[in-house]
Amino acid sequence: MTHxxxxxxGTIVTAADSYQADVYIKGEAVHTIGKNLNALPPFNQxxxxxxxxxxxxxxxxxxxxTHMELPFMGTYSSDSFESGTLAGLYGGTTTIIDFAIQAQGKSLNAGLDEWHRKADGQAVGDYAFHLAVTDFNEQTQAEVQEVIQKRGVSSFKIFMAYKGALMVDDLQIARLMAETARFGGMVIAHTENGDMVANNVAQLLTEGHTGVKYHGLSRPPICEAEAAGRFMDLAHHGEHECYIVHLTCEESLNRVRKATQRNQRVFVETCIQYLMFNDSQYELPGFEGAKWIFSPPLRKAKDQEALWHGMNQNLIHTVATDHCPFCLDQKRMGEQDFSKIPNGAPGIENRFELMYSEGVEKGRISLNKFVDVxxxxxxxxxxxxxxxxxxxxGSDADIVIFDPTVEHTYSVENQHMNCDYSAYEGWRVKGKCRTVLLRGTVAIDEGKTLINKGFGKYIHRAPVMEPLLSESQKTGDTPCQIG
Ligand SMILES: [Zn+2]
Structure with missing residues (x-):
């Protein structure tokens, strides 16, 4: 018998509605939603x-x-797919989209294979992949169709920063946009001007400025806004949609606003840390500020305000984490040189509850907007x-039963992320993920883990938008298969 x-x-909240109803789940999916199902067979059985x-x-x-087990800056991010997705479940996140990275000189497929090796049979929560393209040429171009249609990956990330490591040039971006769009894929970008940043870093180090706070000063808002503007111009020129990851500041947001004036469609993501913190963290004594070293860096209070408003103006669509934890020993690699501090911080366990507590509870966003972002x-x-x-x-029964009355405090002592600090140590939050269901199975209940590693499934994603190919040319599988 199906479970x-x-x-x-409960009160069901979606991006569109809030209403009281019972939910009956059969197998992995929602079967029936209705009032007082509790009084009717077979629901009450x-x-x-x-x-x-x-x-x-x-x-x-x-x-x-997210970035689980990411090889970066001479080390690895400290969460595995097992520990990272489990921490996500505790924090109400049932699905992640992690970044598989193509190694320069290697194929796109090899990058995806590598990430499947890390995640398959290990992840506790569900996962999908973006593919970061670090080297776009004739060989990798020939793989794009297969990656989208056969491997379920329809978003391709490029880095405009990290010169000499991950960065690609404008021509590669334009060509990648054109090729991915043919099959319903989209290019998504880390927008910081890598040349400007590299120059600033070199100059600061020459002047003997090696401390934590110079990380932020080496990557001012103009570096991000210039690259964001250039990325949107390239997309506009080719008539493509595009997505900006971790947008942090008013200056970039205003470039997005400007792009909408020429009827361009741009999707924008910010991350929880840019809403919660500003650059005063970098003034903390000693090496403490290294906990918030990531790129782009933290900004000013006015930028935090702009991001909240940007969400309500539908200019910012998603709030992610860029979850990429490094332990303090790893961070100390950059104790004498800020440019060697591994970039990244933990957050996957905190994002959802923080958005409720700081967003909904404080009146900045509505309940429906909370679900949307x-x-x-x-x-x-x-x-x-x-x-x-x-x-x-018919939707997967991925449901968070959320008690808005419970207050609790974040600490490294009670987190599940594999990191020896919490970016939110001592933060008091209102509202808690009491029970979390993943595809109809209770995964987390009152602080207990009820599923094991390997429960998480790979999510084959459909094209992100209507492909430019005609109907007859379309091939491939049913959208969004699991398995
Ligand atoms: Zn990232």
Whole structure:
């Protein structure tokens, strides 16, 4: 008999609605949504009945920007797919989109193979991949169609920063945009001007400025805004849609605003740390500020304000984490030279609850906007909707039973991320993920893990937008298969 669950008396919240109803789950998907199902067979004979009185039922969070086991700056990010996705589940995130990286000189497929080796059979939560292209040439161009149609990866990331390592030039970006668009793929970008940054870093180090705070000063908003503007210009020129990852500042946001004036469609992501912190963290004594060294860096309070408003103006669509933890020993590689501090911080376990506590509870965003930026928009933009990103009949039963009354405090002592510090140590948050279901199975309940590594499935994503090919030329599988 197929396993069934009834969640009764909760308030369902999607990006569009909020209403009280019971949810009946059969197997991995939502089967029925209705009032008082608890009084009717077969719903009241479910294998498991969960009382969600006083709780919200949110679609499982989707974090569209993570880096598990990323080889970077001479070391590896400290979360594996197992520990990272488990921490995500504790924090209400049921699906991640991690970045598989093509090694320069190697194929795109080899990059994807490598990331499947890290994740398959290891992940606890569901996962999909973006593919970061570090070397776009005739050989890699020939792989694009297969990557989109056969391997379920429809978003291609480029770095305009990290000169000499991951950075690509404008011609490669334009060509990649053209090739991916043919098959319904989209280019997404880390927008910082790598030449300007490299020059600033060299100059600061020459002048003997080696401390933490110079990280921020080496990458001012203009570096980000210039690259964001150039990226959007390249997309506009080729008539492509595009997505900017981790946008941090007012200056970049205003370039996005400007792009909309020529009827361009740009998708924008920010990350939780840019909403929660400003660059005063870099003034903390000693090496403390290294905990918040990532790129782009933290900005000013006015930029935080702009980001919150940008969400409500529909200029910013998703809030991710760029989860890329490094332990303090790893961070200390840059104790004498800020440019050697591994860039990245933990956050996957905190994003969802922080957005509720700081966003909804403080009146900055509505409940529906909260669901949109933490889940629905990412599912829609990246070809996973409506299987992921909502609570609806037929959708995967990825559901967070969220108690808005519980207050708790973040600490390295109680986190599940594999990192020896919390970026939010001592933060008091209102609202807690009480129970988390992944594809109909209770994954987390009241602080207990109920599933094992390998439970997480790879999500084959559909094209991110309508391919430019005609109907007859389209091949490939049903959109968004699992497995
Ligand atoms: Zn990243």
């Amino acid at each position: 069934s669950v009834l969640i009764k008396n 479910a294998n498991k009945i969960i009382d969600a009185t006083g709780c919200y039922l949110f679609p499982g969070g989707i974090d569209p920007h 933490t889940s629905t928009a990412a599912a829609k933009i990246f070809g996973m909707f409506p299987r992921k990103g909502t609570i609806a009949v």
